[in-house]
Amino acid sequence: MYALIAGTGFDRFFKPLEEKKIKTPYGTVTVYTLKVKNKKIYYLPRHGIDHSLAPHLINYRANIWALKSLNVDHILSLCAVGSINENFKPGNFVLIRDILDFTKSRISTFYDGQEQELKHLDVSNLYSDFLGKNIEDFLKNQGQQVHQGIYVATEGPRFETAAEIKFYRQIGGDVVGMTGAPEVFLARELNLNYNSLALVTNLCTGIGHGPVDFVSSFDLYQDLLENLLDYLSELNVRNLPDTKFI
Ligand code: HPA
Numbered sequence: 001m002y003a004l005i006a007g008t009g010f011d012r013f014f015k016p017l018e019e020k021k022i023k024t025p026y027g028t029v030t031v032y033t034l035k036v037k038n039k040k041i042y043y044l045p046r047h048g049i050d051h052s053l054a055p056h057l058i059n060y061r062a063n064i065w066a067l068k069s070l071n072v073d074h075i076l077s078l079c080a081v082g083s084i085n086e087n088f089k090p091g092n093f094v095l096i097r098d099i100l101d102f103t104k105s106r107i108s109t110f111y112d113g114q115e116q117e118l119k120h121l122d123v124s125n126l127y128s129d130f131l132g133k134n135i136e137d138f139l140k141n142q143g144q145q146v147h148q149g150i151y152v153a154t155e156g157p158r159f160e161t162a163a164e165i166k167f168y169r170q171i172g173g174d175v176v177g178m179t180g181a182p183e184v185f186l187a188r189e190l191n192l193n194y195n196s197l198a199l200v201t202n203l204c205t206g207i208g209h210g211p212v213d214f215v216s217s218f219d220l221y222q223d224l225l226e227n228l229l230d231y232l233s234e235l236n237v238r239n240l241p242d243t244k245f246i
Contacts (some may be wrong), residue, residue, distance in 0.1 A: 009080050029059065067192070074194075082202050089200060101149070121189055
C-alpha cells in the first residue's frame, strides 16, 4: 500500500473520497483515500484539508505513525520549494537526494526515551532509491526535466533572509522548503520507503530580483501527477529500507 503526502499548492487538486480517523500515541489524524484510476491510495494533505496548519505546527509524528498503522510501506511526498540553484527554475521538478535540517522547534524522533526507547538513527540513505528511480523514469518518459538536489529544511512560516540563503548556498543546498524535516526522518524510523518530489515555485530571497514571488504552475501538472500516482500504484516491489539504529 502506498500513500501520498501533499503540501502547499498540490493539496487543492486531489479530491479525497473517504476519511478515517486514526488514533496514534501522538494524537488523532484524519487520513483520506484517493481514487487513482481504479485503485485506492491513502492521502494526507500535509497542512490539513483546509490548509490551516503552519509547517512548524504539523503533527509529523502522528501523521507517519497513522500511515504505518494502515500498513503503508511507500510514501510519496509532494512539496513546493524555493530554488537556490540557478539551474533549477520555477516550474522544474527536483527529486530530493539528501537534506540539511535547519528546523528549530519540532520533535524529530519517535525514539526519544519517552514513548519509545532512545535510539540513534543512521541517515546515510534517507530517500528511497527505488521510488526515486521510478519517479525519475516516469517523468523523463513524459518529457519532463528532473533535477536531483539537496533540500534545506527551514522553520518557516516566514521566508528566509538573503543572508540565510547565501549561507545555505555556500553549504551545498539546492532548494528550500519548510516541511521536509522531520517527516523524512520519522518515515525512516518506521522503516518506510519515502521519497520527495519537489516543484520549484520561486527563486529564494536574494536569488531572484525583489521579494519571493510564488509561481502557481501546479495546475499545469495535475494530469501528469495523477498519472504518476497511477504508475507508482502499479509497482509491486516490496524492497523496504533496512533501518539501522545505533
Ligand atoms: N522558502 C521556503 N519554503 C518554500 C519556498 C521558499 O522560498 N518556496 C516554497 N516553499
